[in-house]
Amino acid sequence: MAPTGGEGGVLDELDARLLLLLTDEPRLGVLECSRRLGVARGTVQARLDRLVRRGALRGFPPQLDLAAVGYGLTAFAILEIAQGRRQQVAERLAAIDEVCEVHATTGQGDLLVRMVARSNADLQRVIDEVVDVEGVTRTSTSIALSTPVPPRVRPLLERSLGEPAER
Amino acid sequence: MAPTGGEGGVLDELDARLLLLLTDEPRLGVLECSRRLGVARGTVQARLDRLVRRGALRGFPPQLDLAAVGYGLTAFAILEIAQGRRQQVAERLAAIDEVCEVHATTGQGDLLVRMVARSNADLQRVIDEVVDVEGVTRTSTSIALSTPVPPRVRPLLERSLGEPAER
DNA sequence: ACCTCCACTGGGCAGACTGCCCAGAAAATC
């Protein structure tokens, strides 16, 4: 086996450093990365290829600030749904533009939905659309007031720095 | 006012097409974008600059697949917290590496927390850490079984295609 | 009707980067 190849798919220290670097400055080129990491360009290239092949690195999607684009409101809904209709309900939710994320969960809720809207009136409309989906039996909605911890993975990467690799 | 300049910060059709293009193929260069959109290179460059200046486009962070990196489990917790300790609790949560996102919300929960873990045992540990934060009075935790709708903004962008711009 | 401002176009230029390839050194595995 390769020193860096594991099935669990864990990161090598160099992988972690590379990903951290790209997290901070995503537009860096391969050459610049190699300079900063102190390794050869080909190495960086190979690491990136491997991360992508393994599925660990999905790509570099543009990150939009929804608030700056007019969708200033975010809300979460917990839905309980009728027996065996999870799949169907999920599809209906996916058809609503403002629904930005859905998770199926354990617990007394069955689906967790994240949605956005332009205004209170708009939010009302979106929420209605969501709760009116056929198969939804009970709902509980909350509006996001602030986001003390925005989506992040950095801490996990930093932790990988200490652990050599695998196991 | 300029035809494309609005204060609400809404997207022009060209902006939307550009962002959609970059959403689908994030590594495209400015030149390639200009070719596909049928506009001059300078125009694309100017649009991107403006989107960044406005704050609508935050950048192109690498997107990791946490599952492929060893963090196969995701869980959500809804926390109720003691009067006036939201701030403090949020800071404590931010200090936990596995906490990937926190929102303050209305409703009977006060904070919505997303966290990840490597295994069931690990998840147990993380949940305990979260729940034991001082100031947390009640909690409700759910494990994510699947993600029918992964985080997305594409539908919102596509909708912007129809609307010329602003209002 | 005229003028000004602004965005877009189309083009050019130097510098830098990418993708690709290769042979040898190093390191980890067997």
Place this chain on the structure above:
DNA sequence: GATTTTCTGGGCAGTCTGCCCAGTGGAGGT
């Protein structure tokens, strides 16, 4: 010790980036 994999350092052609400029066309203002 032998083998396999990774990393290094270098080279090459093609392409892209950042920057600049003059000209065009439309929107709004006077």
